[in-house]
Amino acid sequence: MSTEGDITPEPRLTRKGRATRERIVTTAAGLMFERGVAGTSLEDVQATAGVSSSQIYHYFRDKRALIRAVITCQTDAVLGAQQPLLGRLDSVTALRQWRDLLVGFQRERHYEGGCPIGSLAGELAEVDPEARAALATGFDRWEAAIRAGIQAMRDRGDLPSDANPERLATALLVALQGGLLLTQVRRDTSALEAGLDTVIEHIASMTVR
Amino acid sequence: MSTEGDITPEPRLTRKGRATRERIVTTAAGLMFERGVAGTSLEDVQATAGVSSSQIYHYFRDKRALIRAVITCQTDAVLGAQQPLLGRLDSVTALRQWRDLLVGFQRERHYEGGCPIGSLAGELAEVDPEARAALATGFDRWEAAIRAGIQAMRDRGDLPSDANPERLATALLVALQGGLLLTQVRRDTSALEAGLDTVIEHIASMTVR
DNA sequence: TACAAAGTGGAGTAACTATTCCATTCTGTC
DNA sequence: GACAGAATGGAATAGTTACTCCACTTTGTA
Numbered sequence: 001m002s003t004e005g006d007i008t009p010e011p012r013l014t015r016k017g018r019a020t021r022e023r024i025v026t027t028a029a030g031l032m033f034e035r036g037v038a039g040t041s042l043e044d045v046q047a048t049a050g051v052s053s054s055q056i057y058h059y060f061r062d063k064r065a066l067i068r069a070v071i072t073c074q075t076d077a078v079l080g081a082q083q084p085l086l087g088r089l090d091s092v093t094a095l096r097q098w099r100d101l102l103v104g105f106q107r108e109r110h111y112e113g114g115c116p117i118g119s120l121a122g123e124l125a126e127v128d129p130e131a132r133a134a135l136a137t138g139f140d141r142w143e144a145a146i147r148a149g150i151q152a153m154r155d156r157g158d159l160p161s162d163a164n165p166e167r168l169a170t171a172l173l174v175a176l177q178g179g180l181l182l183t184q185v186r187r188d189t190s191a192l193e194a195g196l197d198t199v200i201e202h203i204a205s206m207t208v209r
Numbered sequence: 210m211s212t213e214g215d216i217t218p219e220p221r222l223t224r225k226g227r228a229t230r231e232r233i234v235t236t237a238a239g240l241m242f243e244r245g246v247a248g249t250s251l252e253d254v255q256a257t258a259g260v261s262s263s264q265i266y267h268y269f270r271d272k273r274a275l276i277r278a279v280i281t282c283q284t285d286a287v288l289g290a291q292q293p294l295l296g297r298l299d300s301v302t303a304l305r306q307w308r309d310l311l312v313g314f315q316r317e318r319h320y321e322g323g324c325p326i327g328s329l330a331g332e333l334a335e336v337d338p339e340a341r342a343a344l345a346t347g348f349d350r351w352e353a354a355i356r357a358g359i360q361a362m363r364d365r366g367d368l369p370s371d372a373n374p375e376r377l378a379t380a381l382l383v384a385l386q387g388g389l390l391l392t393q394v395r396r397d398t399s400a401l402e403a404g405l406d407t408v409i410e411h412i413a414s415m416t417v418r
Numbered sequence: 419t420a421c422a423a424a425g426t427g428g429a430g431t432a433a434c435t436a437t438t439c440c441a442t443t444c445t446g447t448c
Numbered sequence: 449g450a451c452a453g454a455a456t457g458g459a460a461t462a463g464t465t466a467c468t469c470c471a472c473t474t475t476g477t478a
Contacts, residue, residue: 008360014424014475036336038247043466052427053467061464112334118390122331125393126322127245136394167403170391171384175405178387182379184334185345194376195383202411223445224456250435261457262437271437 008102021059023049023152028068029077033116037123061190065122074116075138085181088098092204095172099196102176103189106156114184117142118177143173150203168203169175175199230268232258234371237280238286242325246332272279276333277343283325284347288354290314298358299415300367304381308405310383321404322394326351327386352382359412367416377412 013021027049031040044052055121058064079086093134113119118140124131147169151161179192222230236258240249250274255262269275288295294307322328326347333340356378362368388401 007392012424016475017425020425034335035245036332038245038332038337042467043465054428054469055426057467058425114331119331119335121390121394122323122328123245123247126243126246126328132394139391139394146392168407170400170403171407173399174384174387174391175380176387177390178383178385178404181330181386181390182348182383185330185341185348191379191383194379195387196413198377198380198408202407205414221454225445226455229455251437252435262440262456264456266437267455 002121017059018167020051020055024059024066025069028066029116031076032067033113033119037120042066046150057066064128065129067128067131071117071120071124071131071134071138074120076139077115078138079163081119087148089146090104090152090156092200094149094205095200096118099193099200102193102196106180106183106189106192109189110157111183112191115180117179118180119184119197122181124140137165143169146172153207159203160208163206168199171199171202172196226268228259228265233260233265233268233275234278235280237275237323238282241276241279241324242283243268244331250277259269261292273337273339276340280329280333280340280343280347282328283329284350287325288351289345291354295354296357298310298355299361299365301416303358303408304412305408308409311405312401315389315392315398315401316403320392320396324386327389328393331390332364348382352378354380362416368412368416369415372415377408380408380411381405 023052023135024045028040031044031048042053042056044050046056056066060069082098082101085094089095089098116191117135120131121135121139122197124135126132147165150159150163150165151169154161154163154165158164175195175198176192177197179189182191183189183196233254237249237254240253242259244253246320251262251265254260254266254275264354265275269278277405291307291310294303294310298307326344329340330344330348333344335341358372359368359372359377363372363374365368368374384404384407385401388398391400392398
């Protein structure tokens with residue numbers, strides 16, 4: 001699904017090693033989502049994952065390398081959680097279902113945490129250039145999936161030929177990110193709904209017939 | 210313009226004291242914008258502002274109190290920088306000028322830093338409840354200003370009576386925040402433009418004429 | 419089954435950071 | 449111009465954290 005963030009020659013991992021590595025990454029991802037990257041010490045990760053500090057440094061060169069692994073892990077998780085809908089956003093109905101799914105996610109987690117990718121972005125973009133690049137890749141994958149659906153609508157003739165799938169997909173991702181940030185701050189999904197609905201309505205208003 | 214975040218009995222400050230306090234806050238705001246809250250130590254603030262640690266603790270109970278002061282400082286700065294346009298967003302033309310202003314700001318600062326309020330939000334929302342509340346207030350002030358303009362358009366009859374200024378204002382703020390986050394990550398304003406333009410076009414398409 | 423490589427435990431370190439304390443100097447007011 | 453309170457300087461501290469090191473155990477393979 002996605003290539004590993006590390007380009008290191010990566011020493012071969014045994015079955016057990018892979019499991020430990022994955023446990024470290026998912027634990028770190030969870031903690032960083034809850035408490036932020038800066039609020040998560042490696043000691044926290046050790047305790048929660050049940051590993052020793054030498055293990056973390058056995059699998060990752062330093063904290064930044066772990067963070068990069070967390071980014072790709074979260075990207076996969078976020079995109080995965082939206083499947084299969086995200087793979088078929090090729091109708092206004094599908095877009096509305098997707099909207100409902102996203103709003104539902106936020107409610108489930110009591111409006112906490114915002115977007116797992118977006119919140120990492122806010123904290124890391126100016127601080128770690130490699131992280132920024134990884135996050136950009138994550139957003140690109142997300143946007144590409146949305147764009148594919150809208151493109152299909154246009155190809156099929158549901159949208160006029162002068163519709164711009166790229167722009168519309170970007171606008172949807174923008175509404176999603178902004179909506180999630182405001183949901184997190186306000187503890188209320190109305191901003192997410194207003195943002196997504198406005199863009200989806202706009203798309204609906206362009207549909208032919 | 211905005212009440213002080215601190216409800217402390219606040220000992221009277223002398224002219225010099227006020228100046229020092231303000232220097233600490235604006236310096237901290239600048240550093241935290243550049244390097245993030247977690248990436249800014251009080252030692253950094255001391256060195257940059259040219260004050261000693263006792264001074265910081267003379268004016269603020271602890272780092273969190275300083276952070277809250279930074280939040281209101283940035284809110285004032287951000288809203289102020291959008292004046293006088295933000296006070297008169299009562300036409301599609303004004304909305305488009307405002308959009309251009311915002312896009313211009315990002316270009317000026319080389320797409321770095323994102324939104325001064327939004328980036329604080331991403332870092333603090335889950336970590337400091339009081340900060341979250343202060344940030345929510347900041348977003349509320351921002352949204353209220355936008356809403357006032359759209360409300361004026363409706364009252365004047367430029368928008369149909371079933372238009373929802375509240376919802377539209379929220380959608381604009383959402384597009385702005387999402388757009389700024391993606392601008393920051395991608396080092397490119399096209400997402401900001403796509404987001405704002407889509408919402409503004411939607412509003413334009415509703416105008417009565 | 420032997421052995422090289424991978425995995426693990428855990429103590430140790432050096433640096434950083436928020437916060438405190440106290441002595442000294444400056445400001446504004448009576 | 450004297451005095452109380454505000455402002456400042458700077459050293460000290462206690463806790464945290466990323467990261468290192470080395471000894472020991474487990475795993476996979478020839």
